[in-house]
Amino acid sequence: MHAIEKILAAKAGVDSVKSGEIVNCDIDVAGINDLYLQTVRSFYEMKGTKVFNPDKIIMFFDHYAPCATVMQADNHKHFRQFCAEQGIKKLMDINAGVCHQVMADIGWSYPGEIIIITDSHTTTHGAFGAFSTGVGATDLATIMITGKLWFMVPEIIRINLTGKLPQGVYAKDVILKIIGDLGADYAVYKAVEFAGPVLKELSISERMCICNMTTEMGAKACYIQPDEITKEFLKEKVTAKYKIYETDADFKYAEDLTYDVSNFEPQVAVPFSVDNVFDLSKYAGTKLNQAYLGSCTGGRTEDIAIAANILKGKQVHKDIRMILVPASRGVLAECIAKGYIQTLLEAGVTLTATGCAACLGIHQGLLAEGESCISSTNRNFPGRMGHKKGQIYLASPASVAASALHGVISDPRTEL
Amino acid sequence: MNNIAQGRAFVFGKNIDTDQIYPGCFVELTDVEDVRKHAMAGVDEDFVKKFKVGDIIVAGTNFGCGSSREHAAITLKGVGVGAVIAESFGRIFFRNAINLGVPVITCKGITAFVKAGDRVLVNIETGEIKNETTGNTAHAVPMSPYIMNILQSGGIKPMIKAQQEAKINAVL
Numbered sequence: 180m181h182a183i184e185k186i187l188a189a190k191a192g193v194d195s196v197k198s199g200e201i202v203n204c205d206i207d208v209a210g211i212n213d214l215y216l217q218t219v220r221s222f223y224e225m226k227g228t229k230v231f232n233p234d235k236i237i238m239f240f241d242h243y244a245p246c247a248t249v250m251q252a253d254n255h256k257h258f259r260q261f262c263a264e265q266g267i268k269k270l271m272d273i274n275a276g277v278c279h280q281v282m283a284d285i286g287w288s289y290p291g292e293i294i295i296i297t298d299s300h301t302t303t304h305g306a307f308g309a310f311s312t313g314v315g316a317t318d319l320a321t322i323m324i325t326g327k328l329w330f331m332v333p334e335i336i337r338i339n340l341t342g343k344l345p346q347g348v349y350a351k352d353v354i355l356k357i358i359g360d361l362g363a364d365y366a367v368y369k370a371v372e373f374a375g376p377v378l379k380e381l382s383i384s385e386r387m388c389i390c391n392m393t394t395e396m397g398a399k400a401c402y403i404q405p406d407e408i409t410k411e412f413l414k415e416k417v418t419a420k421y422k423i424y425e426t427d428a429d430f431k432y433a434e435d436l437t438y439d440v441s442n443f444e445p446q447v448a449v450p451f452s453v454d455n456v457f458d459l460s461k462y463a464g465t466k467l468n469q470a471y472l473g474s475c476t477g478g479r480t481e482d483i484a485i486a487a488n489i490l491k492g493k494q495v496h497k498d499i500r501m502i503l504v505p506a507s508r509g510v511l512a513e514c515i516a517k518g519y520i521q522t523l524l525e526a527g528v529t530l531t532a533t534g535c536a537a538c539l540g541i542h543q544g545l546l547a548e549g550e551s552c553i554s555s556t557n558r559n560f561p562g563r564m565g566h567k568k569g570q571i572y573l574a575s576p577a578s579v580a581a582s583a584l585h586g587v588i589s590d591p592r593t594e595l
Numbered sequence: 596m597n598n599i600a601q602g603r604a605f606v607f608g609k610n611i612d613t614d615q616i617y618p619g620c621f622v623e624l625t626d627v628e629d630v631r632k633h634a635m636a637g638v639d640e641d642f643v644k645k646f647k648v649g650d651i652i653v654a655g656t657n658f659g660c661g662s663s664r665e666h667a668a669i670t671l672k673g674v675g676v677g678a679v680i681a682e683s684f685g686r687i688f689f690r691n692a693i694n695l696g697v698p699v700i701t702c703k704g705i706t707a708f709v710k711a712g713d714r715v716l717v718n719i720e721t722g723e724i725k726n727e728t729t730g731n732t733a734h735a736v737p738m739s740p741y742i743m744n745i746l747q748s749g750g751i752k753p754m755i756k757a758q759q760e761a762k763i764n765a766v767l
């Protein structure tokens with residue numbers, strides 16, 4: 180069996196599972212984000228009275244934080260009431276940040292768990308060797324009542340990364356390149372594992388970026404076998420005893436692909452789909468109105484450090500606005516301590532509150548009709564960051580910073 | 596739930612994401628009556644005007660990819676879609692639709708088989724599809740019994756609700 184299958188089997192209380200089978204599993208973490216008041220409604224519609232275990236439920240105020248409209252504030256108000264009534268203590272309020280980063284900061288993501296959040300990028304926690312996936316409100320309400328959820332055991336694709344990453348090419352470029360190559364629907368219903376020697380060079384931050392974006396190839400879950408890097412990251416944060424599952428040597432993958440990253444270049448996903456990917460050089464010189472650094476994909480300390488490094492002592496181009504959204508309070512605090520925020524403010528960057536911000540076009544940096552933005556986020560669908568005719572170019576944090584410097588899409592390698 | 600859906604086909608391309616099914620700017624709305632007004636607004640702003648209860652959506656691969664917002668399934672249920680037949684579905688949308696009792700049917704090659712405006716009849720359980728306009732037939736993936744059970748209960752809500760009520764009654 181694969182490690183993912185072993186997790187599912189253990190949580191379903193059975194000895195073995197196989198792909199295609201439907202299993203009903205105990206859930207370790209059930210997270211709700213603030214877009215989903217429907218979860219609470221569904222809970223009551225299904226005659227829920229008390230949640231199965233308030234300690235396993237986490238409420239995240241990230242998409243609306245802090246609220247820009249009265250209706251958003253009203254949704255938060257209802258959530259706060261619900262948490263108080265149900266004894267849910269893990270209410271991550273508007274000062275906390277994007278759910279996936281908060282989970283990592285606090286040490287709530289670790290190997291062997293099943294983590295379910297009402298957010299499509301929940302694949303992120305595969306970076307810690309958990310089985311994690313996103314669901315809708317009614318599924319989450321089902322967990323709140325029963326503590327369980329059904330899953331179809333997925334087929335698993337392995338992607339081996341070999342070679343050595345060139346300077347100026349990052350995890351974000353790797354995953355964009357692969358999504359461009361395989362397509363937005365390549366892994367629908369399936370899980371994707373990343374393996375190979377390059378993993379040893381990738382930090383938790385970069386692994387999270389890769390796992391996060393497998394959602395954009397349709398994957399149900401992502402998985403990276405926990406190793407020393409994982410254990411080192413978790414050492415200070417996780418007090419619970421966790422179990423690391425290993426894949427059996429004779430496991431048969433649905434597909435087994437290999438990418439040599441040695442010749443990879445900085446990438447860009449151009450409007451309007453995430454699999455519309457090219458070498459960034461092809462689009463170099465494209466005029467921009469905004470550069471956006473943030474989100475659960477590209478708003479971590481390492482990402483901000485890269486940008487600060489490029490922009491140190493320089494000025495953002497006068498024709499462009501650069502928006503910085505640290506993914507979480509933890510990230511913001513660390514970046515302040517390390518001086519990155521100061522550096523970026525001096526370079527003319529606009530700092531906004533932690534959270535999802537303009538990543539999904541709700542507030543804090545929307546695009547007007549016809550405007551263009553280079554962004555370290557994960558989606559460039561029509562309307563994702565404001566106007567339907569706003570153009571979003573997805574790229575690495577380094578490419579975002581280099582482009583902010585010049586006001587046009589720019590190759591970061593000349594700035595390093 | 597009736598196992599047969601029958602209606603006019605509204606045909607869409609591939610990778611129709613949830614922002615196109617239900618634009619992000621309306622996610623604050625929660626009342627079905629409001630949510631239904633914006634169905635498919637990201638691709639076709641007049642969709643709701645043209646669509647009749649029981650009509651069928653046909654799409655390419657990865658229909659409903661993108662965010663986990665249940666609004667996408669709620670809005671289609673709200674307009675009374677008879678069934679959604681696609682080459683494949685985004686998995687969260689697929690789950691959301693099943694949970695709400697909206698039949699989602701995976702059928703390879705469906706976009707070559709049905710044109711906009713054709714009349715389509717589909718057996719949700721067996722996956723048999725008839726294009727009544729052309730007379731052609733096709734076979735979709737049959738529904739797994741587990742999922743069929745949820746659909747026949749009208750979605751997961753009535754199912755869990757019945758279980759909860761039974762539990763509450765047992766205590767009383």
Ligand code: SF4
Nearest residue numbers: 277474475535538539
């Ligand atoms: S930062 Fe963007 S992608 Fe991440 S959870 Fe928030 S809205 Fe979704």
